Amino acid sequence: GSGKSTLLKAVAGLLPVENGHIYTDGQPSLLGVNAALMSDLTGERNVHLGGLAMGMSREQIKERYQDIVDFSGINEKGDFITLPMRTYSSGMAARLRFSIAAAKDHDVLLIDEALATGDRSFQKRSEARIRELRKHAGTVFLVSHNNNSIRDTCERVLWLERGELRMDGATEDVLKEYEAFTGDRKKK
Numbered sequence: 241g242s243g244k245s246t247l248l249k250a251v252a253g254l255l256p257v258e259n260g261h262i263y264t265d266g267q268p269s270l271l272g273v274n275a276a277l278m279s280d281l282t283g284e285r286n287v288h289l290g291g292l293a294m295g296m297s298r299e300q301i302k303e304r305y306q307d308i309v310d311f312s313g314i315n316e317k318g319d320f321i322t323l324p325m326r327t328y329s330s331g332m333a334a335r336l337r338f339s340i341a342a343a344k345d346h347d348v349l350l351i352d353e354a355l356a357t358g359d360r361s362f363q364k365r366s367e368a369r370i371r372e373l374r375k376h377a378g379t380v381f382l383v384s385h386n387n388n389s390i391r392d393t394c395e396r397v398l399w400l401e402r403g404e405l406r407m408d409g410a411t412e413d414v415l416k417e418y419e420a421f422t423g424d425r426k427k428k
Contacts, residue, residue: 242400242401242402242403243400243402243403243404244352244383244400245352245383246403247400248270248350248352248381248383249270250262251264251268251348251350251381252268252269252270252350253268254270264347264348264379265347265348265378266346266347266348266378267295267346267347267348268346268347268348268349268350269294269295269341269344269346269347269348269349269350270350270352271337271338271341271349271350271351271352277289277290277325277333277336277337278325279324279325279326280324280325280326281324281325282321282322282323282324282325283309283314283320283321283322283323283325283328283336284321284322286325286336286340287301287305287308287309287321287336287340288301288305290337290340290341291304291308291340291343291344294340294341294343294344295344296343296344300344304343304344307343308336308339308340308343309321309339311339311342311343311365311369312332312335312336312338312339313335313361313362314328314332314335314336320332335362338351338366342366342369342370342373345373345376346373346378346380347378347379348378348379348380348381349373349379349380349381350380350381351370351380351381351382351383352383353383353384353385363389367389367392367393370382370393371392371393374393374395380393382394387415387418387419390411390415391411391412391415394411395410395411396408396409396410396411397409397410397411397414397415398414399414399417399418
């Protein structure tokens, strides 16, 4: 790939930097589609564990629990929050992971492909939440292959190509060049 996920892991402090330095003003939190929750535990238990792992207190988790469940939408067709996560579709699990992470304001939030999951309604809610997080938090890094999501949520874009920074600038400027380069107006 181009190095997007590797860059996020380096910013999060999960990978060593080979050249240069990375400085963050605050504690980075990485949310990826592969962020681990425990498949044998219920969604409810995972909300509590995930909240603790994200640095929330038990009281904060209790206060935000229903908002997390409602935002994820996993109970829209039944009481799925009380079932083990191994019974969830990959989309349901990804929505719950995003909802847990989005329930907390972060200094630096790193999101790897999270908006690629779920239906259009969930994607729109997620984009709105990312805009909120940007206002209240510090920085949000979003890895996405969806130019529409990028347009809706980002002020600045880094275009990585084969591990190299090809362009850094205002969203529309970078996407215009990227789309001219790829011949694609909608994706990638």
